[in-house]
Amino acid sequence: MSEYFSNIKTGAVTIATGLGITLKHFFNATKRKGDAGVDDVDYFRQVDGLCTLQYPREVIPTPLNGRYRLYNNIEDCIGCGQCERACPISCITIETIKVAADDLAVCGKTSDGQQKKFWVPVFDIDTAKCMTCGLCTNVCPTDCLVHTPVSDFSQFDRQNLLYHFGNLTNQEAEAKKRKNAELQAKALAEKEKKAAEAAQQEKSGGE
Ligand code: SF4
Ligand code: SF4
Incomplete structure (x- = not known):
């Protein structure tokens, strides 16, 4: 009973x-x-108190060397396309236009003194697909493509996750393309003219 x-x-x-x-x-x-x-x-070593953060008012700080959202300093981009080729999931889309000889000074140099030879009208990164693997930043010869500590960049519209870094507007790109086509046509015409003159000279010498 007592038990x-x-x-x-x-x-x-x-x-x-x-x-x-x-x-x-x-x-x-x-x-x-x-x-x-x-x-x-x-903060997280304290035994007492609420653990849940009041997101987005409170967020765990990311380290300054965090490898998150990509950024391209387009001023230093030479349009080599190595990052685009290195990306395993094709997040990067690049279009380049050759810089005409009389435009080289306008196009300028990178911060390490390299002459830029291509305009880069399109440099898009689809951050919705990017897995921040870093393969593209590793191959960049001018170190213009970098990860940033920005880890929170959610959007309601997926289109807003497509980042554009191109250095020409559509109109400017079209003008550069037209100029290159004209220069090419001019060079071809001169080449044909010289070939015709040479053929004429050969013919006159033979008579
Ligand atoms: S970090 Fe990786 S997945 Fe993202 S763009 Fe660069 S190569 Fe592609
Ligand atoms: S690898 Fe670097 S320099 Fe080359 S296209 Fe990409 S971002 Fe530009």
Whole structure:
């Protein structure tokens, strides 16, 4: 009989202890984990307080060397296309236009002194597909394509995840293409003229 009441007592004490622990956590959860915020290194080491962050008002800070959203400093891009070829899932789309000889000065040089020989009217990165593997940044010869610490860039419209870094407007690109086509046609005409003159001279010499 005494064992019967002893078991009831043990059960009651166990339930009361469990409820006590639950209530302690319940009331602790109404407090924040300190005032310093999530960027305090000891924030998650604190036993008491609420763990859930009030996102997006509170976010865990990303390290400065975090490898997240890509950025292309187009001023230093030489349009070599190595990044596009290296990407395993084809997130990068590039279009280039050869710079005409009299435009080289306008196109300019990279910050390490390389003459740029291509305009890059289209340099698009589809960040919705990008898995931030870093293969494209590794092969970039001018280090203009880099990862940034920006990890949160969600959008409602998928189109907004397509980033454009091109350095010409559509009209400017069309004008450059027209100019190159005219120069090519002129060079071809001169070549044909010289060939015709040479043939004429050969013919006159033979007579
Ligand atoms: S980080 Fe990887 S997946 Fe993203 S664009 Fe570069 S190569 Fe492609
Ligand atoms: S590898 Fe670098 S320089 Fe070459 S096209 Fe890509 S971003 Fe531009």
